[in-house]
Amino acid sequence: MTNPRIIEVREKVLKQNDLLARSLRQQFQDAGVFVASFVSSPGSGKTTFLEKLLARLGQTQRVAALVGDLATENDAARLRSAASQVRQITTGTICHLDATMVQKALEGWNLRDLDFLLIENVGNLVCPSSYDLGEAMRFVLLSATEGEDKPLKYPTIFNTADVAIITKMDLASAADFDLPAARRNIESVRPGMCIFEVSAKRNLGMEDVYSFLQAKVHERTKPQSV
Amino acid sequence: MHELSIALSMIDGVLEHAKKQGDVRVEAVHLKLGAFSGVDKDALEFSYGIACEGTPLEGSRLVIEQVPIVIFCATCNRERALTSPQPLSCPGCHSPALDVRSGRELEITALEISG
Numbered sequence: 001m002t003n004p005r006i007i008e009v010r011e012k013v014l015k016q017n018d019l020l021a022r023s024l025r026q027q028f029q030d031a032g033v034f035v036a037s038f039v040s041s042p043g044s045g046k047t048t049f050l051e052k053l054l055a056r057l058g059q060t061q062r063v064a065a066l067v068g069d070l071a072t073e074n075d076a077a078r079l080r081s082a083a084s085q086v087r088q089i090t091t092g093t094i095c096h097l098d099a100t101m102v103q104k105a106l107e108g109w110n111l112r113d114l115d116f117l118l119i120e121n122v123g124n125l126v127c128p129s130s131y132d133l134g135e136a137m138r139f140v141l142l143s144a145t146e147g148e149d150k151p152l153k154y155p156t157i158f159n160t161a162d163v164a165i166i167t168k169m170d171l172a173s174a175a176d177f178d179l180p181a182a183r184r185n186i187e188s189v190r191p192g193m194c195i196f197e198v199s200a201k202r203n204l205g206m207e208d209v210y211s212f213l214q215a216k217v218h219e220r221t222k223p224q225s226v
Numbered sequence: 227m228h229e230l231s232i233a234l235s236m237i238d239g240v241l242e243h244a245k246k247q248g249d250v251r252v253e254a255v256h257l258k259l260g261a262f263s264g265v266d267k268d269a270l271e272f273s274y275g276i277a278c279e280g281t282p283l284e285g286s287r288l289v290i291e292q293v294p295i296v297i298f299c300a301t302c303n304r305e306r307a308l309t310s311p312q313p314l315s316c317p318g319c320h321s322p323a324l325d326v327r328s329g330r331e332l333e334i335t336a337l338e339i340s341g
Contacts, residue, residue, distance in 0.1 A: 127228035191322030
């Protein structure tokens with residue numbers, strides 16, 4: 001027995017996930033599919049929002065979706081009315097998706113046949129923040145009925161996301177939702193964040209999100225096509 | 227709570243490194259944990275103990291070095307540490323902090339081994 005000695009390691013705990021996510025990102029890019037992920041707390045209207053967004057994108061593009069939940073196939077069943085290729089990822093007790101789950105769920109799909117892949121994460125504003133899924137863009141959703149201080153309570157997830165969507169805006173006045181405060185709170189934990197206000201149910205503001213995604217895809221593919 | 231998943235990933239990484247050292251026992255694992263990593267220190271310590279049970283790491287210590295959020299403020303032209311990410315702005319001039327230099331760490335830095 002020798003005395004304890006120290007060896008230096010310097011390795012990210014989630015190295016395996018990060019490596020796989022990087023490889024997925026490359027595959028998505030090579031196949032020309034734009035991948036967006038969606039995180040929110042449970043009940044924020046994520047599935048309704050995605051139903052509408054998939055239907056709109058599907059009018060002109062080839063779309064698919066992965067849906068993460070602890071249990072049930074309910075969300076996938078709902079999204080199937082809007083897109084033909086939908087797969088449920090049932091995580092059991094795991095509170096987030098990781099890159100391995102995404103990779104497994106994609107088995108058998110030809111990415112080249114897709115323009116958009118939308119990934120709905122498990123409803124949770126804490127755990128998904130640590131896991132890169134290889135997405136090009138992460139959306140965080142916050143509903144008007146949840147209250148305007150959610151971004152302050154969950155700064156990490158807001159900070160790791162690229163775009164914020166305030167959902168259920170049709171209920172804003174009934175819920176006494178303070179929109180300027182919500183915007184300020186988002187801005188304070190993620191300065192410069194792009195924010196959309198929508199009511200998926202009433203189809204309000206959805207066209208802006210659609211145009212934004214179209215522009216992002218165009219922006220990205222432009223340099224390659226020249 | 228995803229700290230149990232994090233602890234399991236840690237154990238995989240640690241065992242892989244320990245194996246390279248031959249027949250050794252890991253006494254302690256040193257980890258850098260950023261205040262903006264999304265991982266809770268207490269929950270991770272708790273999960274680590276449970277996750278190590280029945281593995282060669284059972285009984286090992288987890289030594290966590292907490293890393294504050296450090297931003298670079300372009301207005302002040304210097305780095306500044308934040309006590310909280312709400313708001314994510316320079317404590318000196320209150321400009322929005324667009325450049326986060328550290329605080330997201332979730333990194334195994336060293337192992338204490340014996341044998």
